[in-house]
Amino acid sequence: MPEITYREALKRALREEMQRDPTVVIWGEDVVAYAGGGAYGVTAGLAKEFPGRVRDTPIAEEAIVGVGLGAAMGGLRPVCEIMTVNFTLVAWDQIVNHVAKQSHMFNGQIKVPMVIRTPNGHGRTAATHSQNFDAWFASIPSLKVVAPATPYDAKGLLKTAIRDDDPVIFLEHLQLYSTRGEVPDEEYLIPIGEADYKRRGKDLSIITWGRMTIESLKAARILAEEGIDVEIVDLRTLRPLDVPTILESVRKTNRAIVVEEGWRTGGLGAEIAATIQEQAFNYLDAPVARVAGLEVPMPYARNLERATIPFAEDVVEAARAMMRNEY
Amino acid sequence: MEPTTEWLLERYRLMVLIRQFELRAIEERQRGLIPGFIHPYVGQEACAVGACAALTREDVITSTHRGHGHLIAKGGDVRLMMAELAARKTGYCAGKGGSLHMTDFDLGILGANGIVAGGIPMAVGAALAFKMQDQRRPGGTRVALAFFGDGATNQGAFHEALNLAGVWKLPAIFFCENNLYGEGTPQHKQGAITQLSARAAAYGMPGVTVDGNDVVAVYQATAEAVARARRGEGPSFIEALTYRFRGHYEGDPQVYRSREEVAAWQARDPIPRLRALLSARGVREEQIAALEREVEQQIEAAVQFARESPLADPQEALIGVYGDTHGGAVF
Numbered sequence: 109m110p111e112i113t114y115r116e117a118l119k120r121a122l123r124e125e126m127q128r129d130p131t132v133v134i135w136g137e138d139v140v141a142y143a144g145g146g147a148y149g150v151t152a153g154l155a156k157e158f159p160g161r162v163r164d165t166p167i168a169e170e171a172i173v174g175v176g177l178g179a180a181m182g183g184l185r186p187v188c189e190i191m192t193v194n195f196t197l198v199a200w201d202q203i204v205n206h207v208a209k210q211s212h213m214f215n216g217q218i219k220v221p222m223v224i225r226t227p228n229g230h231g232r233t234a235a236t237h238s239q240n241f242d243a244w245f246a247s248i249p250s251l252k253v254v255a256p257a258t259p260y261d262a263k264g265l266l267k268t269a270i271r272d273d274d275p276v277i278f279l280e281h282l283q284l285y286s287t288r289g290e291v292p293d294e295e296y297l298i299p300i301g302e303a304d305y306k307r308r309g310k311d312l313s314i315i316t317w318g319r320m321t322i323e324s325l326k327a328a329r330i331l332a333e334e335g336i337d338v339e340i341v342d343l344r345t346l347r348p349l350d351v352p353t354i355l356e357s358v359r360k361t362n363r364a365i366v367v368e369e370g371w372r373t374g375g376l377g378a379e380i381a382a383t384i385q386e387q388a389f390n391y392l393d394a395p396v397a398r399v400a401g402l403e404v405p406m407p408y409a410r411n412l413e414r415a416t417i418p419f420a421e422d423v424v425e426a427a428r429a430m431m432r433n434e435y
Numbered sequence: 436m437e438p439t440t441e442w443l444l445e446r447y448r449l450m451v452l453i454r455q456f457e458l459r460a461i462e463e464r465q466r467g468l469i470p471g472f473i474h475p476y477v478g479q480e481a482c483a484v485g486a487c488a489a490l491t492r493e494d495v496i497t498s499t500h501r502g503h504g505h506l507i508a509k510g511g512d513v514r515l516m517m518a519e520l521a522a523r524k525t526g527y528c529a530g531k532g533g534s535l536h537m538t539d540f541d542l543g544i545l546g547a548n549g550i551v552a553g554g555i556p557m558a559v560g561a562a563l564a565f566k567m568q569d570q571r572r573p574g575g576t577r578v579a580l581a582f583f584g585d586g587a588t589n590q591g592a593f594h595e596a597l598n599l600a601g602v603w604k605l606p607a608i609f610f611c612e613n614n615l616y617g618e619g620t621p622q623h624k625q626g627a628i629t630q631l632s633a634r635a636a637a638y639g640m641p642g643v644t645v646d647g648n649d650v651v652a653v654y655q656a657t658a659e660a661v662a663r664a665r666r667g668e669g670p671s672f673i674e675a676l677t678y679r680f681r682g683h684y685e686g687d688p689q690v691y692r693s694r695e696e697v698a699a700w701q702a703r704d705p706i707p708r709l710r711a712l713l714s715a716r717g718v719r720e721e722q723i724a725a726l727e728r729e730v731e732q733q734i735e736a737a738v739q740f741a742r743e744s745p746l747a748d749p750q751e752a753l754i755g756v757y758g759d760t761h762g763g764a765v766f
C-alpha cells in the first residue's frame with residue numbers, strides 16, 4: 109500500500125467528499141491564501157479544484173462556527189477549519205450552546221451536518237498556543253468527537269464525519285501532520301465510535317488516542333524487549349466512547365493505563381478509569397493508572413515543555429511500575 | 436508642535452534598536468539560539484515608537500503576537516528580551532512566555548498576546564480602572580493604549596471592547612497597525628470596508644488614519660488622542676498604515692504577495708526616512724553612525740547575555756500556577 113502523510117490523507121478525504129457531494133464546502137482563516145492552504149497545508153490546492161467552495165474568512169472564529177451552523181441548517185455540509193484548537197475558545201458559545209444543542213433542543217426538527225476541523229495539542233509555542241481541549245469537547249452531549257492517530261484513520265474518519273448528520277469535532281494533532289502511514293487508493297470509511305487495537309498484547313492495556321497512540325506504540329516496543337506485552341487500544345473517537353472495546357481489552361489483560369497528553373484533572377483518563385472500575389472492577393489486578401500532562405500552562409522553553417507533557421518514556425515507566433505492582 | 440532634533444534622534448535610536456533586535460533575533464533563530472517562532476516587527480517601527488512617545492511610563496499598553504517593538508518602545512531591556520527568546524531563566528518571563536508572551540509589567544505593559552484581539556478588552560478595563568481612580572490626578576487621568584493589527588478588527592472582542600469604551604467614555608486609545616494583511620489574507624478580503632478608522636464612528640469616538648511609517652505623524656495623532664483622554668473626553672481610534680517587510684512569521688514563504696509590492700513599501704521604510712529628516716536638520720553623519728554602532732553593541736551584548744544565561748530548571752514549570760507563589764503587582 110502507498111504511504112502518505114497525515115496531512116495528505118486529510119486532504120484526500122476532503123477532496124473525495126467534495127467530489128461526491130456538491131454541498132460540501134470549506135471555510136476558515138487562510139485556507140486559500142496561506143502558504144500551503146491553511147496554516148498546516150491541509151486544504152492546499154482545493155480552492156482551485158472546487159471554485160467558490162473553499163473560502164477564506166476574516167479572523168473571526170465565532171462567525172466561522174456560527175455561520176457553519178447556519179449553513180448546515182440551510183442545506184450545506186460545511187467543514188469549518190479553526191486554525192488551532194486554542195482559537196476555538198473564541199467560538200465556544202457557538203459550539204456548545206448552539207451547534208451541539210440545536211438538534212436535541214428543537215426535538216429533532218433540524219439536523220446539523222457540520223464538521224469543525226482543528227489541530228489540537230502541544231505546538232511548541234507556549235501557553236496560549238499549546239493546549240489540549242479534547243476532554244472538554246468530549247464532555248459535551250450531542251457532539252461527536254474524533255481524534256485520529258494515523259493517516260489511515262484520519263482519512264476514513266474524516267470522510268465519515270463529513271457524511272454524518274450530527275456535528276463532529278475533528279481533532280488533528282499538531283505534531284502528526286507530517287507523519288506517514290499506509291493508505292489504500294480505494295475508498296473506505298471508518299465508523300465513528302469504534303476504537304481500534306493498534307497492538308495486541310496480554311499483560312496490560314494502554315488506552316489512548318492521537319499523538320499518545322504513537323508514543324504508546326514506541327513504548328510498547330521498548331517494553332516488549334523487557335518481556336512486557338502491552339495491548340494498545342486507540343480510541344479514535346472520544347465521544348461516543350467505545351466502552352465495549354475498552355472493557356474487552358481490560359477483561360483480558362486485567363490491567364489498564366490511560367494515556368493522554370492533556371491536563372490530568374477532568375481529563376478523559378478520569379472518565380475512562382471510572383468507567384473501568386464501574387464495569388470491570390472484578391477483573392482488575394491493579395488500580396487503573398493515568399499518564400497525563402502536568403497541570404500547568406504550557407511553558408515556552410523546550411526543557412520545561414518536555415517536563416509538562418508525556419512521551420513514550422513516561423508510558424514505559426508507568427507500565428514497568430504497574431507490572432512491579434507499584435502503585 | 437515641531438519635534439526637536441534631540442527628540443527625533445531618540446526616536447531614531449529606538450527604531451534602529453527594534454530593527455536590529457529583530458534582524459538579530461531572526462539570525463539567532465537560524466543559528467539555533469532561539470527555539471521558538473517569531474513574528475518580526477520589521478517595517479512597523481514608527482508605529483510603536485511614535486505611539487509610545489506620546490505616553491508616560493504610568494500609561495499602559497497592551498501588545499500583540501507581533502510585540503517585540505512595543506516592548507522596546509515602552510522601554511524594554513533587549514538583554515532580557517533576547518534571553519526570553521532563547522528560553523533562558525534570566526529572560527523576561529524566565530523562559531515561560533517566549534516571543535508570543537514576552538512582557539514587562541513594570542513598564543506598564545499588560546502583556547503581549549498570542550490571541551488576536553485578546554488585549555483590546557484588557558486595555559478598556561485598565562482605562563476604566565484609571566478613570567475611577569485618577570479623578571484628582573494632576574495632569575489628568577492615565578490612559579491605556581491597545582495595539583492591534585488590521586486582522587484583529589474583525590474579532591468580536593474588538594467590537595465589544597470599543598463599544599464599551601465609547602459608552603463609558605474611557606481614557607482608551609485603540610491603535611490599529613494596518614499592515615494590509617492578517618497572515619496571508621489581504622485586508623480588503625477580510626473587511627467590508629478598507630478604511631478601518633471609519634469603524635470608530637460606530638462606537639462614538641473619533642477615528643483618524645495616519646501614515647504609520649512617519650514617526651512624527653504617528654506621535655502627533657497619538658498625542659492628540661492622549662490629550663483628549665486625559666481631559667476626560669473619551670476614547671479615540673488611530674489607524675496607522677504600515678507594512679511588515681518580513682513574512683507573517685519568520686519562515687513564511689509569502690506566496691500571497693508580490694516582490695514588487697514588498698519593494699514598493701521598502702521604498703517607504705520609516706528608518707531611512709527619519710534618517711533623511713535628521714540629516715536635513717543638520718545632524719552630522721558621524722553622529723548618526725555612532726548612534727547606530729552603539730545600538731549594535733547593545734544588541735551584541737544582549738545576545739552574549741542570552742547565550743551565557745542558564746536554562747530554567749524544569750521544576751520551575753510548576754512555580755506560579757497560582758499567583759501566591761509569585762507575588763504580582765497592581766497598577
Ligand SMILES: Cc1ncc(C[n+]2csc(CCOP(=O)(O)OP(=O)(O)O)c2C)c(N)n1
Pocket residue numbers: 137167169191195198500501549550551583584585586587588614616617618683
Ligand atoms: C483568536 C485567534 N485566531 C487566530 C490566530 C492566529 N493568528 C495569529 S496572528 C494572525 C493574524 C493577525 O493579523 P493582524 O491582526 O492584522 O496582525 P499582523 O499579524 O498583521 O500584525 C492570526 C490569524 C490567533 N492568534 N488568535
Ligand SMILES: [Mg+2]
Pocket residue numbers: 584585586612613614615616617618
Ligand atoms: Mg495585519
